[in-house]
Amino acid sequence: MLTHLTSSFGFAPLVPVWVLITLGFIALALCVYALFHRTKGAFFRLAAITSVLVWLAGPQRLHESWHMLPETALLVVDQSPSMSLGQRAALAQQAEHLLADEKKQGLSLRTVTVRNSGHDGTRLFDALDQAAADIPSDQFAGAILLTDGQVADTPQTLPEKLTLTAADSSKTTLPLHVILPAKGEESDRRLRVLQAPPYAIVGQPATVRVQADDSGPGTAKGTPATLTVRVNGDAPFTLPIKTGTPQDIEIPASHPGQILVSLAVSPLEGEVSSLNNQTVTRMNGIRDRLRVLLISGTPNQGERVWRRLLKADPSVDLIHFTILRPPDKDDGTPLSDLALIAFPVRELFQEKIDQFDLIILDGFENQNILPPSYLRNIANFVRKGGGLLLTAGPEFVGPGTLQDTAVGDILPAHVPLDGSMVEQAFRPRLTAEGQNHPVTAALPGAPTPGTGAQTDTAQTITGQWGPWYRSLKPSSTHGQTLLSGPDNAPLLVLDRVDQGRVALLLSDQIWLWSRGEGGGGPQAELLRRISHWLMKEPELEEEQLTAQDEGGVLTVTRRSATGSTPATVTVTAPDGQTHPLALSPVEADKTASSPSPVKNGITTGHMQAEQAGIWQVDDGSHKAFAAAMPPDPQEFTDIRATASRLASLSTASGGGVFWTGAPAQAPSLKLVNGSSFHGTDWAGFPHRNAHVVTGRTATPLLPAWLMLIVSLGLLFVGWWREGRS
Numbered sequence: 164m165l166t167h168l169t170s171s172f173g174f175a176p177l178v179p180v181w182v183l184i185t186l187g188f189i190a191l192a193l194c195v196y197a198l199f200h201r202t203k204g205a206f207f208r209l210a211a212i213t214s215v216l217v218w219l220a221g222p223q224r225l226h227e228s229w230h231m232l233p234e235t236a237l238l239v240v241d242q243s244p245s246m247s248l249g250q251r252a253a254l255a256q257q258a259e260h261l262l263a264d265e266k267k268q269g270l271s272l273r274t275v276t277v278r279n280s281g282h283d284g285t286r287l288f289d290a291l292d293q294a295a296a297d298i299p300s301d302q303f304a305g306a307i308l309l310t311d312g313q314v315a316d317t318p319q320t321l322p323e324k325l326t327l328t329a330a331d332s333s334k335t336t337l338p339l340h341v342i343l344p345a346k347g348e349e350s351d352r353r354l355r356v357l358q359a360p361p362y363a364i365v366g367q368p369a370t371v372r373v374q375a376d377d378s379g380p381g382t383a384k385g386t387p388a389t390l391t392v393r394v395n396g397d398a399p400f401t402l403p404i405k406t407g408t409p410q411d412i413e414i415p416a417s418h419p420g421q422i423l424v425s426l427a428v429s430p431l432e433g434e435v436s437s438l439n440n441q442t443v444t445r446m447n448g449i450r451d452r453l454r455v456l457l458i459s460g461t462p463n464q465g466e467r468v469w470r471r472l473l474k475a476d477p478s479v480d481l482i483h484f485t486i487l488r489p490p491d492k493d494d495g496t497p498l499s500d501l502a503l504i505a506f507p508v509r510e511l512f513q514e515k516i517d518q519f520d521l522i523i524l525d526g527f528e529n530q531n532i533l534p535p536s537y538l539r540n541i542a543n544f545v546r547k548g549g550g551l552l553l554t555a556g557p558e559f560v561g562p563g564t565l566q567d568t569a570v571g572d573i574l575p576a577h578v579p580l581d582g583s584m585v586e587q588a589f590r591p592r593l594t595a596e597g598q599n600h601p602v603t604a605a606l607p608g609a610p611t612p613g614t615g616a617q618t619d620t621a622q623t624i625t626g627q628w629g630p631w632y633r634s635l636k637p638s639s640t641h642g643q644t645l646l647s648g649p650d651n652a653p654l655l656v657l658d659r660v661d662q663g664r665v666a667l668l669l670s671d672q673i674w675l676w677s678r679g680e681g682g683g684g685p686q687a688e689l690l691r692r693i694s695h696w697l698m699k700e701p702e703l704e705e706e707q708l709t710a711q712d713e714g715g716v717l718t719v720t721r722r723s724a725t726g727s728t729p730a731t732v733t734v735t736a737p738d739g740q741t742h743p744l745a746l747s748p749v750e751a752d753k754t755a756s757s758p759s760p761v762k763n764g765i766t767t768g769h770m771q772a773e774q775a776g777i778w779q780v781d782d783g784s785h786k787a788f789a790a791a792m793p794p795d796p797q798e799f800t801d802i803r804a805t806a807s808r809l810a811s812l813s814t815a816s817g818g819g820v821f822w823t824g825a826p827a828q829a830p831s832l833k834l835v836n837g838s839s840f841h842g843t844d845w846a847g848f849p850h851r852n853a854h855v856v857t858g859r860t861a862t863p864l865l866p867a868w869l870m871l872i873v874s875l876g877l878l879f880v881g882w883w884r885e886g887r888s
Contacts, residue, residue, distance in 0.1 A: 175221035175861065183216055190216070211875075218870035223861040232853040233271045234304040234834065237294050238262060241310035242278045243285040245802050246344075248311075248436050250825060254344035255309055257827035262307070267832050270304065270848060284315025284797040288322060295324040304848035305337040305818070305840070311804040312343055315797060317812070325816055338818035338840035338848060345804035346824050350379030352388070352431035353439040353801065357409055359424075363416035364451045371414055371444060375406045375428045379803055382431070384408075389429040395422060395788045396735075396779045404428070414446070420701035422446040423788050425737070425777045439799050441775060443790040452480045453698055454519045456511060459485040460527035460558055468674045469525060472690050482511075512537035520698050521550040526671055528558035529565055539569040545663035546573070550697030555635055556671030560584060575642035575658035575667050578635045588630045589649040591684070597645035599764040600724040601703045602657065602692045607685045629681035634670040643705070643724065657696065664697045708732070710780045710789035717772035717789060719780050721746055723764045729782045732768070737776025744768045744780075819846055 176183060190212040240259055246252055262272060275294045277287055291306055305325065308314075325337045354375050363369035375388055384407035392412060393399040404410045414424055427441035453476075457469055473481045512533060516522075522541065529538070545551045551573070558564070560580050565571055597603040608627045634648040642658025648670065656667045676686035696703040705724035710717060721728045734742045746766035772778055772791065780787045806813075806820045813820055819841025821830050828844075835847035 175223050177219045177221050183219055186212070187216055211873075214870055214873050221863070223863055225861050232302055233269055234848060234851050234853060235271045235273055235298050235302050236304045236832070236848050237291060237298075237306040238272050238274045239287050239291050239294070239306060239308050239310075240274060240276045241285055241287060241308070241314075242276055243313075243798060245285070245313050245798050246311055248438070248802055251311055251344045251804065254823050254825060254827040258309060258342055258344065258823045258829040261827070261829035262832065265829075265832060269834055270832060272307075272832070273298070285310070285313055286316040287314050288316045288318060292322060292324060299853070301851055301853045303337065304834075304851060305339060305816070307340045307342060307846065308809065309342045309344070310809075311345070311802075312341070312806055312808055313798070313801060313803075314808055317808050321812060321816055335838075336816045338846070339809075339813050339816040340818040340830070340841065340846045341806060341809045341813050341820045342823060342829065343804050343806060343820070344823050344827065347822055348380050348805055348807075349435040349803040350377070350382055350431060351434045351436070351439070351801065351803045352377050352406070352428060354390075354426060354428045354442055355800075356426070356442055356444050359444040360446060363414065363422060363446045363448050365416050365419050365448050367451070368413040368415055369446060371412045371424060371426075372409050373404075373412065373426055374409045375404060377406045377431055378801065379434075379805070382406075386431075391425075391427045391429075393425040393777060395777065396786060399425075416446070416448045418701075419448045419450060419699070421788070422448050423777050423790050425790065427776075435804065436802055438775070439802055443775075443777065443792065445790075449478065450520070450698070453478055453521070454480045455482070455521045455523065455694070456519045457481060457483040457523045457525065458527055459483070459525045468677050468686060468690070469523065472687055473694075476691075484511075508533060508537060512540050516540050516544050517547075517549075519544070519549065521552065521694060523552045523554075523694075524565070525554050526556050526558055527553070527565065528561065529563040529568065535569065538565075542569045542573050545665060546661040548662040550664050550666075550694075550699075552666045552668070552693060552697055554668045554671050554673070556633065557584060559635060559669075573660045573663075573665055575656040575665055576637035576640040576653060576669065578637045578669070583636045583638070584633070585636050585649050585652070586633050587649060588632055589634065590628050590630050590681075591646045591648060591654055592651075594644050594647050596643050596724055597655075599722075600643060600645050600657075600705055601707070601722075602696050603645045603655070603689070606689060608682075627682070628684040629676055629679070631670055631672040631675055633672055637669060655693075657693075664699070666693050666697055668693075706785060708780060708782050708785035708787040710778065710787040712772050712778060712789040712791040715771060715773040715791065717770050717778055717780075718767065719744055719746065719769075719787070720765065720767045721782060725764065728764065728766045730766075732780050732782045734770065734772075735779040735781070736772070737774050737778065742770065744770050817841070821846070 190209055194206070194209040238259070240255065242252075242255075246255060259274070263274065273294065275290050277285065277290045287308055287310060291308075295303055295306070303324065321336060321339070325339055327335045327337065352375060354373060356371065356373050358370075358372040360369050360371075373390070375390070377383070377386055386406045388404050388406055390402045390404045390410065390412075391399050392402065392414075394414060402410070402412065412426075414422070416422060422445070424444050424446065425441065426444070430437045430440055455473055457473065459469075470481070470483060473479050473483075513536075522544065533541075541551065551570075553559075553565070553574070555578070559566070560578055560583055564580070566574065566577060571577075593603055593606075593609055603609075631648075634652070634654060636649070636652045637656075640653045640656050642656050642665075644653040644656050646653075646655035648654035652669075654669050656669070658665050658667075673686050673690070675681075676684035692703060701707075707720075707722040709720045709722075711720075712718075717734065719732055719734070721732065728746065728748075731743050731745050734744050736742065746768040749765040749767055772789075775791065777788050777790045780789070810820055817838055817840045819830070823829065830841070830844055830846040833845055833847050834850050836850055840847040840849065
């Protein structure tokens with residue numbers, strides 16, 4: 164630290180100040196009296212007395228010794244993801260070392276590193292404010308930003324830490340210098356998604372609006388470019404576009420579930436990077452208003468359950484009919500006197516049957532209500548891709564049973580007419596297939612495998628789901644049995660028929676769960692899953708292959724209700740290269756009743772996937788797609804090294820903008836006086852004169868012997884002047 168000496172003047176009176184004031188007034192009064200009587204020499208006598216009074220006031224020269232404190236400047240180093248592009252990180256590191264190694268007399272450089280930009284872009288000024296708060300205000304000299312210029316929190320005016328207010332309310336500024344790790348302003352082309360719907364209706368095109376923008380020196384709006392579009396694993400197609408102009412693209416939604424759209428624009432010559440020339444947007448393919456036809460054979464407790472479930476789903480259009488007066492109940496009442504709606508048999512089962520996605524027959528007893536041709540239409544409806552759900556009760560084994568019609572040919576179970584009705588308390592149980600099938604896996608409150616009884620009296624029922632009291636015992640089944648009833652007999656059976664699906668629930672008492680019987684059960688969730696499986700919702704498929712890309716790691720999951728999952732899948736990168744990926748089984752948690760892990764038909768694998776674009780996974784029969792999203796979209800919106808955001812602030816502060824070039828160079832640092840703080844190769848900071856006073860000394864300004872001579876001399880002159888009168 165430097166030592167400085169400064170001097171000033173002060174007084175150390177030899178007598179009290181009031182004595183000096185009194186003597187001064189007396190001397191002045193005597194002088195006025197003498198002048199009034201025209202006495203010569205009065206002024207010389209007054210001067211003599213004044214010299215004595217000045218000496219008695221004790222004038223002194225004061226001396227202070229200072230230790231100058233070093234001034235501190237902040238070096239804020241940007242290490243956000245955009246600084247990893249090209250040679251920026253290396254150039255910035257070289258410039259940082261040059262600044263740190265330079266000998267700066269009286270100036271201390273404190274380095275602050277900003278690494279994680281989060282999801283709000285790079286925030287250097289927040290870091291500057293926090294670091295400056297730890298520096299005494301009279302020692303803070305200014306700041307240097309070592310960055311590519313992509314700063315998200317750039318203020319409109321200079322930060323308060325760089326503005327000084329003097330005692331007279333005038334304001335001065337501390338310099339803000341900017342060092343950019345590049346040779347000069349860079350050019351870039353970026354692709355933006357202006358509008359993309361989160362959902363797309365299957366069978367209808369979705370509109371995505373994009374725009375390509377050029378920025379930097381030498382760029383202009385309206386430059387022709389080519390846009391390449393790829394939907395999932397489909398072949399890409401190209402469109403001509405112009406930069407700076409929004410472009411609408413029609414994206415086909417061919418299937419329900421996730422739809423990944425990869426968009427890439429042709430590169431700009433000389434641009435800094437093509438990283439933001441491409442992007443991926445996600446949409447979810449959904450069906451437009453699923454149409455469900457619910458036919459209740461007779462009024463029953465369960466039809467309210469169905470209505471509540473289907474009416475609560477906003478994506479479902481429900482048509483519900485309850486047959487109140489079957490043909491065998493004819494009592495001779497004229498049709499004109501009946502307040503019943505005629506059942507639109509022809510309209511529903513011939514003219515508009517293909518408009519439905521799902522038909523639910525709840526306790527339906529035919530009894531010649533539907534002619535054989537309409538029943539064949541139902542069977543054909545399923546074979547062409549529709550869904551059919553039956554809940555079976557006593558009517559299923561009575562006269563007119565659907566098993567003896569064309570519908571019986573597509574049912575997954577056959578129930579004999581005699582001895583198949585079981586009326587006793589039992590709790591539904593998950594079968595081995597049911598534990599892995601998405602329709603029933605992880606249902607709330609599912610009984611633990613291997614516990615409880617299959618058949619109990621009302622007094623000794625154990626388990627976690629509430630009891631039912633009636634079921635049908637089939638003689639044969641095909642398909643997948645997910646729930647079992649008394650004596651392990653099938654209770655819920657699912658099956659695929661050509662392009663369609665069928666579900667058969669061999670009991671009409673699931674409504675008891677909604678009433679809380681014996682603790683109730685997941686009635687609404689189970690019926691929802693069955694209905695959505697019949698309508699081919701992707702998340703309920705028995706055989707699933709999914710892929711997810713997070714943080715540059717691709718995670719592939721294969722799920723099978725049968726447990727027969729492949730050991731290896733093929734991964735295709737966005738550039739077309741293929742890689743094998745081995746899958747490992749995932750074991751379920753151990754339970755008290757199952758000491759060994761339970762196989763759940765799930766295998767998974769992981770691999771690095773840092774390449775941008777759509778990754779495709781294929782197991783031979785299923786395909787899945789994944790794409791990584793940028794960790795901070797704002798950080799990579801504009802990836803140029805540019806001074807455009809910071810130049811105005813730097814100029815307003817008196818600072819400078821410097822380009823490091825290649826190899827990297829850095830401006831020399833110095834302390835300067837004045838308002839200009841930069842040159843072509845140097846960056847300056849003002850002298851703040853921060854110091855600590857280490858000592859004070861005082862010396863008399865007027866020696867006593869000198870004042871005695873002056874006073875006597877003035878008195879002699881006054882006496883001599885008076886004697887000449």
